[in-house]
Amino acid sequence: MPKGEEVVDELQRARDVAEERRLVAAAVDGSTPAFEALYRRHVARIHALCLRMTGHAATAEDCTQEAFVQAWRHLPRFETRSAFGTWLHRIAVNAVLQHARRRRETLGSEDSVEREVADVMADHAASDPGRSRDLESAIASLPPGARQVLVLVGVYGHTHEEAAGMLGIAVGTCKAQLHRARALLGARLEAPETHDDGH
Amino acid sequence: MTDTEGREDDGRLDAELRGLSRTTIEPGRDLWPGIAAQLEPRGGQGALRRRPAWLWQAAAAVLLVAGSSLLTATLLDNERGDGTMAAATRVAPAPAGTSGAMAMPAAFGPGAKLDPEYLAARRLLTTVLETRMANLPSSTRAKLEVNLAEMRRAAEQINAALAEQPGDPLLEELLLKTYQDELAVLANVNQLTNALAGTADGKADSERMQL
Numbered sequence: 001m002p003k004g005e006e007v008v009d010e011l012q013r014a015r016d017v018a019e020e021r022r023l024v025a026a027a028v029d030g031s032t033p034a035f036e037a038l039y040r041r042h043v044a045r046i047h048a049l050c051l052r053m054t055g056h057a058a059t060a061e062d063c064t065q066e067a068f069v070q071a072w073r074h075l076p077r078f079e080t081r082s083a084f085g086t087w088l089h090r091i092a093v094n095a096v097l098q099h100a101r102r103r104r105e106t107l108g109s110e111d112s113v114e115r116e117v118a119d120v121m122a123d124h125a126a127s128d129p130g131r132s133r134d135l136e137s138a139i140a141s142l143p144p145g146a147r148q149v150l151v152l153v154g155v156y157g158h159t160h161e162e163a164a165g166m167l168g169i170a171v172g173t174c175k176a177q178l179h180r181a182r183a184l185l186g187a188r189l190e191a192p193e194t195h196d197d198g199h
Numbered sequence: 200m201t202d203t204e205g206r207e208d209d210g211r212l213d214a215e216l217r218g219l220s221r222t223t224i225e226p227g228r229d230l231w232p233g234i235a236a237q238l239e240p241r242g243g244q245g246a247l248r249r250r251p252a253w254l255w256q257a258a259a260a261v262l263l264v265a266g267s268s269l270l271t272a273t274l275l276d277n278e279r280g281d282g283t284m285a286a287a288t289r290v291a292p293a294p295a296g297t298s299g300a301m302a303m304p305a306a307f308g309p310g311a312k313l314d315p316e317y318l319a320a321r322r323l324l325t326t327v328l329e330t331r332m333a334n335l336p337s338s339t340r341a342k343l344e345v346n347l348a349e350m351r352r353a354a355e356q357i358n359a360a361l362a363e364q365p366g367d368p369l370l371e372e373l374l375l376k377t378y379q380d381e382l383a384v385l386a387n388v389n390q391l392t393n394a395l396a397g398t399a400d401g402k403a404d405s406e407r408m409q410l
Binding site for chain 1: 216237398
């Protein structure tokens, strides 16, 4: 027999889901206040994803903003029976990848993007001391390809097939990038000064 | 480093990475003004005007449900306020139709379903309450069953409308409202039966004497 608190928690979660569906329905009908409420609910999660994928605070903010603009644009085609947060996550990943593609076209190569990686979680580091900050910083210092695979597969639990599909790479490449990312991450966590010296 | 130590390190790193997914990070500034400036307006009013007449019948059904919920909540409040002890002593066996009255259709038309979390909460509450309905006074239980049956009829009407127009956001909202009302009533019953159980436990001996 479930305990009273469990029933109340379940009920609260059910109400949250119902409230989100109501907000989504209103936003589909054109309500910007409803969409702002959805933004307030999800922005910190989406921004964290963008920050981890880009490793750059200003770029992450641009991508977060773009993700919500795209979400508004495509909301009428959103399947209301699926989870809004999951749908938004996919849109944010696309926003990051489109931003990276535009940047590559401008700068010429992925190595150039890699050199641009800076401000490694600077804001986050101030409020998150210790191992977690080290881990975030080490992730941000990875080469873009390895970092994106690590974030999607290692942090957010996507399968290699899903991540490869999102990134537009082969599954084998995805696995190789994850292996590379983990090796680099392990080395950098053991000797954090090594990569810090590079900046 | 041995192989075992290496695997332990790998496992720890995997766990730390997965843990990051639960950590949120606010942006350094409010991005909403920049987003709001780029939102193209959508024709919500036009969509409302295109809705057929049966939609408003469904809306009326929800109003009926809301009134029904209020009545049930009032009844339950009255039980809490003046009859806790008396209610505990007027225990009657649950009628055969209890679970049927509490079972509502859990679908948005033929091609859609409620969120799993929502269904899980309903299942949880329904399971809890089916075992506790017997503790309610017979008059309260009868009224509760009538009101739950009313909600069920409203949900069926809305589901029928959704079958004609799958994915209609207003209809889905109406149906969700009906389910929310149902959950609110079931939660009220849960609280009341918890209170009755607490009272009954504390005064079991004296109640046995009265029975």
